Each structure stands twice: as C-alpha cells, then as structure tokens.
Amino acid sequence: MxxxxxxxxxxxxxxxxxxxxxxxxxxxxxxxxxxxxxGKSSTLRMLTCFLLPSEGSIKVKxxxxxxxxxxxxxxxGYLPESAPLYQDxxxxxxxxxxxxxxxxxxxxxxxxxxxxxxxxxxxxxMHKSVHEISRGxxxxxxxxxxxxxxxxxxxxxEPTAGLDxxxxxxxxxxxxxxxxxxxxxxxxxxxxxxxxxxxRVVIIHNGxxxxxxxxxxxxxxxxxxxxxxxxxxxxxxxxxKSALGSVxxxxxxxxxxxxxxxxxxxxxxxxxxxxRPAVYQIVKQQxxxxxxxxxxxxxxxxxxxxxxxxx
Amino acid sequence: xxxxxxxxxxxxxxxxxSPIAYIVISIFLVLCGWFFFSTxxxxxxxxxxxxxxxxxxxFSFVIPAVTMRLFAEERNTGSYELLLTLPLSGWDxxxxxxxxxxxxxAMMLLPTLLxxxxxxxxxxxxxxxxxxxxxxxxxxxxxxxGIGLLASSLTRNQIVAFIIGMAVCFTLTLLDKMLFFLxxxxxxxxxxxxxxxxxxxxxxxxxxSRDLLYFLSVWFLAIVATHRVIQxxx
Numbered sequence: 001m002x003x004x005x006x007x008x009x010x011x012x013x014x015x016x017x018x019x020x021x022x023x024x025x026x027x028x029x030x031x032x033x034x035x036x037x038x039g040k041s042s043t044l045r046m047l048t049c050f051l052l053p054s055e056g057s058i059k060v061k062x063x064x065x066x067x068x069x070x071x072x073x074x075x076x077g078y079l080p081e082s083a084p085l086y087q088d089x090x091x092x093x094x095x096x097x098x099x100x101x102x103x104x105x106x107x108x109x110x111x112x113x114x115x116x117x118x119x120x121x122x123x124x125x126m127h128k129s130v131h132e133i134s135r136g137x138x139x140x141x142x143x144x145x146x147x148x149x150x151x152x153x154x155x156x157x158e159p160t161a162g163l164d165x166x167x168x169x170x171x172x173x174x175x176x177x178x179x180x181x182x183x184x185x186x187x188x189x190x191x192x193x194x195x196x197x198x199x200r201v202v203i204i205h206n207g208x209x210x211x212x213x214x215x216x217x218x219x220x221x222x223x224x225x226x227x228x229x230x231x232x233x234x235x236x237x238x239x240x241k242s243a244l245g246s247v248x249x250x251x252x253x254x255x256x257x258x259x260x261x262x263x264x265x266x267x268x269x270x271x272x273x274x275x276r277p278a279v280y281q282i283v284k285q286q287x288x289x290x291x292x293x294x295x296x297x298x299x300x301x302x303x304x305x306x307x308x309x310x311x
Numbered sequence: 312x313x314x315x316x317x318x319x320x321x322x323x324x325x326x327x328x329s330p331i332a333y334i335v336i337s338i339f340l341v342l343c344g345w346f347f348f349s350t351x352x353x354x355x356x357x358x359x360x361x362x363x364x365x366x367x368x369x370f371s372f373v374i375p376a377v378t379m380r381l382f383a384e385e386r387n388t389g390s391y392e393l394l395l396t397l398p399l400s401g402w403d404x405x406x407x408x409x410x411x412x413x414x415x416x417a418m419m420l421l422p423t424l425l426x427x428x429x430x431x432x433x434x435x436x437x438x439x440x441x442x443x444x445x446x447x448x449x450x451x452x453x454x455x456x457g458i459g460l461l462a463s464s465l466t467r468n469q470i471v472a473f474i475i476g477m478a479v480c481f482t483l484t485l486l487d488k489m490l491f492f493l494x495x496x497x498x499x500x501x502x503x504x505x506x507x508x509x510x511x512x513x514x515x516x517x518x519x520s521r522d523l524l525y526f527l528s529v530w531f532l533a534i535v536a537t538h539r540v541i542q543x544x545x
Contacts, residue, residue: 048396052545073398080396084389088328089321101317101397145393 001026001153001183002047006056009042009207016042018207019056026152029179031198032187035308039207040187041081044157047185048078060153074102077151081158083142087131091122091141094130095148102149116144120174136167143174154178156186160193172197191304205308218303227296228267228279229256233289235263243282249275262291314399318407322381323414331380336419339373343423357434359427363444363514367484367507370416370448370455375476377415378459379469381408382541386467395541405538409453409460416452420445440516447513450526451506455480457533464540480506483529 002024009017017039024030032040045051047058049069058065060072086094092113099109117123120140125133130141139159146154159175160168175197178184188194194201195215203211211218232240237255240263245253249269256264269275276295283290326332347362354361385391394404424445430436455476462476463469487505490498502508506529509522 045392050392050396050545070398070400073396076396078393078396080389080392082389084392086321086325086390086393087388088325093324097317097321098397100320101314101399103313103398149398 001028001061002185003059004043004047004056005058007043007046007053007058008055009039009046009051010054016207017046017053020204020207020209022202022209022212024183024185026183027179027181028200029175029184029186029198031194031201032185032204033189033191033194033201033304034187034204035189038189038204038308040189040204041157042207043204044078044155044185044187045080048076048155049073050080074149075151076153076155077146077149079139079142079146079154079156079159082161083138083145085130085138085141085145088129090127090129091133092126094141095144098145098148104149112148112150113144116147119147120144121170135162136164139163139167139171143171147178151182153183153185156184158188159186160188160190168193203304203307210307211303225268225270227302228269228276229292229294229296230265230267230279230283231290231292232263232265232283233261233291235286235288237263237265239286240265240288243286244279247275247278247282249273249278264292312403314403315407315410318394318399318404319410319414320407322408322411326377326411326415329380331376332415335373335376339369339419340422342369347426357430357436359430359436359441359444360514362423362426363440363448364511366444366448366514367451367510368481370451371480371484372477373419374412374416374452374455375459375462375473375480378412378456378476379463379473381412381460382463382537383467383469383472387469401538401542405460405534405541409456409534409537412456412460413449413453416456417449420448420452437516440514443516443518444514446518447510447522447526450513450523450530451510454506454526454529454533457530457537458483461533461537461540464537464544483507 002022004020004022007017007020008015020039020043032043034040042051046053046065047060049065049072053065060075063071063075065072089097095113095116096109099112104112117126120143122137122140122144125137125141130138133141139162143156143159146156156175160171163171172193175184175186179197186197198215200214201211201218202209241253244250244265244267250267251270252268254266254268256266267275267279276293280293343362343365346365350361382391385394427436427441431438458479459472459476462479463472465475466472483504483506485505485507487502487508490501493501503525506525509525512519512522
C-alpha cells in the first residue's frame with residue numbers, strides 16, 4: 001500500500017528524517033512512536049505531500065509523490081498535529097468545504113456529514129465557529145475532516161494530544177473502528193496509546209527507525225527480560241550487592257533513590273530461570289527485613305526508553 | 312478548475328466574516344468620496360477623471376491590505392497544512408485565492424458606480440472613459456492582487472506581507488512621476504513600467520493593447536511567482 005524508501009529530510013543543515021524505509025500493508029494500524037522532535041511529523045508531512053523529501057521516494061498504491069501528488073492526496077485523509085482548522089469558519093461550513101473539495105455530490109455531502117457528526121460526536125458544535133470550540137472538539141472536527149472523503153488511508157498526527165482521558169478513550173475507539181477497514185498511520189509519543197491502538201509499532205529516534213514490529217513481537221524481542229524490585233530495611237548496600245549480584249540470572253544490580261531507612265534495589269534479570277526463589281533464600285538467610293518484593297516484566301515502555309536514550 | 316472554485320468560494324466567504332473586509336471597504340469608500348467630491352463641484356465637470364486619477368494610489372495600499380492574509384494567515388495558524396494536503400493542486404490554491412481577492416476588489420468598486428449614475432443625472436457624462444476606467448480598474452486590481460498575493464506567500468506575518476505588497480504597488484504607481492530625475496535614454500522604458508501611466512490611458516477611454524498587455528503580464532508574472540514560491544517552500 002505504502003512504500004517508503006530511504007526517506008530523508010533536511011531543514012537547512014539539520015537532518016530531521018534520516019533514511020527511513022518502511023512498508024505498510026493494507027489494513028494495518030501502524031503507530032509511529034518516538035520522543036518529541038524525533039521526525040514523526042516530518043515523515044507524515046512528506047507522506048501527505050505537504051513537504052518535499054530531500055532524498056528518497058514514497059509510493060502510495062504505486063503513485064509517486066513527485067509526479068502524482070494529487071492522486072495521493074485523494075487517497076489520504078490527514079489530521080495534522082493539533083488540528084489547525086480555519087478559525088473563522090463554522091464547523092458545518094468547514095466540513096462542507098472539505099466535502100466539496102473532495103468532490104462529493106450535494107446529497108452525499110449531507111449524508112456523510114450527518115454520519116460523521118454522530119460518529120465523532122459533533123452534534124453540539126456543528127453550528128459554532130471553530131475558534132469558540134474546545135481543544136477536544138477541534139481534534140474531533142479534525143478527525144471528521146480526515147474521514148470525510150472516505151479515504152483508504154488515514155494519517156493522524158498525534159490524534160489524542162491535549163485531550164482529557166475520557167476523550168482519549170473515545171478517540172481510540174474511533175481509530176480502532178476505522179482501522180477495521182482502512183489503513184491507519186498515527187504518530188504518538190505516548191506508549192500506552194501505541195500499545196492500545198496499533199497492530200504494529202515503529203519506533204523512531206533522531207530521524208531513524210530503531211525498532212519495527214508488532215507490539216507482541218517487540219516485547220518478545222526484549223528476550224524475556226524482566227526486573228525485580230526489592231525493598232529492604234536499612235541494610236548495607238555493599239553486602240546486598242555482593243550477596244545478590246552472584247545469583248545466576250541477575251544481570252545488573254542497581255540502587256534506586258531511597259529514603260533514609262530503606263534500601264531499594266532494582267535487579268535486571270534475564271534467561272529462562274526465575275531468580276526469585278534464589279533471591280528470597282538469600283534474603284531469608286541474611287535476615288534482612290523484606291519490605292517489598294515484586295517482579296515486573298519489561299513493557300514497551302522499557303524498550304522505548306532504552307532505544308531512545310540520549311547518549 | 313473545480314478545486315480553484317472551491318478555494319475561491321471559501322476565501323471569499325472568509326473575507327466577510329472578519330472585520331477587515333468591512334474596515335477596508337469603508338476606508339476605501341470614504342477616501343474615494345472625500346477626494347473625489349471635494350473638488351468635483353469646484354471644477355463643475357461631468358466626468359470621473361478625478362476619481363480614476365486617484366485610484367492607483369488608493370489601490371496601492373488597499374489591495375495589499377486585502378490580500379495580506381491570504382497566505383500569511385494560513386501559514387501562521389497552520390491551516391495551510393490542511394489546505395495543501397486536501398486534493399488540490401498548487402494552481403487551484405493560487406488561482407482560487409487570487410480570484411477571491413479580485414472578486415473582493417470588484418465588490419469594493421461596485422458602490423462607486425453610483426458616482427457615475429449620479430453624475431450622468433446632473434450633467435452630460437461621456438460613458439466611454441467611464442467604461443474604460445472601470446475596465447482599467449479591474450485590470451489594475453488584478454495586477455495589484457497578484458503582487459499582494461505574492462507578498463503574502465513570502466511570509467507568515469501579515470504585516471510584513473502588507474508592507475512588501477504596498478511598497479511594490481506604490482513603486483509601480485509612482486514610477487512615472489519620478490522620471491524627471493533620470494536621463495532621457497531610460498525614460499521610455501521606466502515610463503512603460505509604471506502602472507499609473509497605463510491605467511490613465513484606460514481612464515481616458517483609450518483601449519490600447521500595450522496597456523492591456525502590461526497589466527496582464529504583471530498579473531501573470533506575480534501569479535507564476537506565487538505558485539513557484541509555494542512549491543519551493545516545502
């Protein structure tokens with residue numbers, strides 16, 4: 001459906017996107033994940049023909065962005081970051097304008113706007129001016145704008161940014177529903193969001209792809225690694241370190257910031273064997289006061305943090 | 312062309328939701344009325360020459376005020392991104408915006424037709440120069456709108472767009488008034504570049520293909536340059 005080859009974008013001498021290659025199949029919900037300024041928006045802007053790539057090519061359904069921008073724009077519905085709508089227009093007029101540009105007939109326009117009005121919950125704001133409505137509603141109008149022409153591909157740049165938790169859930173539900181029949185590409189810097197809505201996550205850091213795969217795959221790729229959080233009553237750190245550091249399966253032992261009377265330790269572990277029985281045995285033998293003992297499997301969040309750590 | 316028509320439709324409508332349109336039209340009409348009628352009864356001539364002789368100067372700052380927001384505001388609020396990612400070509404956007412500005416100028420000129428009607432009641436008005444004058448005014452409006460649009464496409468600041476547009480339009484208007492400073496050899500060329508010089512031919516009721524060509528070329532150059540700018544600024 002979408003083939004991105006060696007996509008590169010320079011702003012002056014700053015390289016925002018660095019040789020990104022990506023294949024997206026029909027019907028996928030792909031999340032572009034990365035810290036702020038990683039190059040997610042630039043990538044999406046090139047895909048939607050708003051920016052021209054410095055190098056590389058993008059093909060959408062065989063159309064090249066240089067020669068067939070108009071065809072590509074017809075195929076894509078795009079919600080730019082923070083939905084910058086026309087401030088002076090009524091929501092209804094704005095949607096009418098978009099529908100006209102997309103070449104919908106008069107009857108179809110009314111029908112489609114009504115449909116999206118219900119789906120995106122725009123009933124109350126339909127006849128309000130855009131500058132009067134709240135952030136959440138703007139985002140929803142933007143979503144309606146993107147879906148209006150019933151495009152095959154939806155590109156959503158941070159669709160839930162600035163929304164309250166209820167609205168986020170609503171928007172996610174809408175995206176998942178659309179994703180059943182359309183190809184959706186969304187960008188976000190919120191991990192739980194990518195995890196909740198996407199089939200596939202592409203992690204971008206400093207303009208380059210650092211990980212790409214299904215959410216489950218990515219977790220497995222972390223190699224079954226997990227962490228054990230241990231909280232002990234005022235014990236000597238060095239004694240603990242020498243006792244626990246040698247347990248097979250423990251890769252790293254770190255002291256967390258802690259209060260004066262407790263010693264908080266994080267054990268990074270890996271491998272097939274569970275280290276907990278061995279750790280517990282040692283703690284019991286030494287007679288340390290055990291306050292907390294919990295295992296945490298590595299989430300997408302850890303992977304993300306590891307991959308996008310600044311050196 | 313379908314796309315250009317939709318952009319025209321949208322931008323023309325947006326002119327009239329913001330107060331700028333009404334302010335600009337009011338200022339234009341008040342200035343026109345003031346300058347025209349302050350001497351009209353002294354001369355006692357049933358003609359619109361006076362009105363037309365002022366028009367290029369008025370247009371030089373009124374039209375850039377109309378066109379300044381067309382690209383600059385969209386760039387500034389970000390709606391530009393929405394517009395350019397809709398299935399519209401660069402020409403659709405440029406021509407649509409240009410037409411909305413031209414239509415606005417025509418709207419602005421419409422009330423001044425009353426002058427002609429009034430004068431024809433009180434005296435024997437020669438309609439030739441009046442028709443020529445209005446035709447010239449539309450051509451001048453088209454050329455200045457093109458320049459204003461180009462200025463607006465260059466920046467995201469409306470004030471800057473206004474000042475650039477006004478500077479260029481004023482220069483073109485006043486060019487042939489400054490000629491006495493210059494050597495004779497380049498006089499003809501510079502005179503030909505002045506907008507006022509060509510416009511006054513129309514206002515005299517003389518339809519010359521050279522004048523027509525002048526306005527059309529200024530318009531054409533400005534529009535092509537605007538298209539170029541929005542293509543390059545990506």
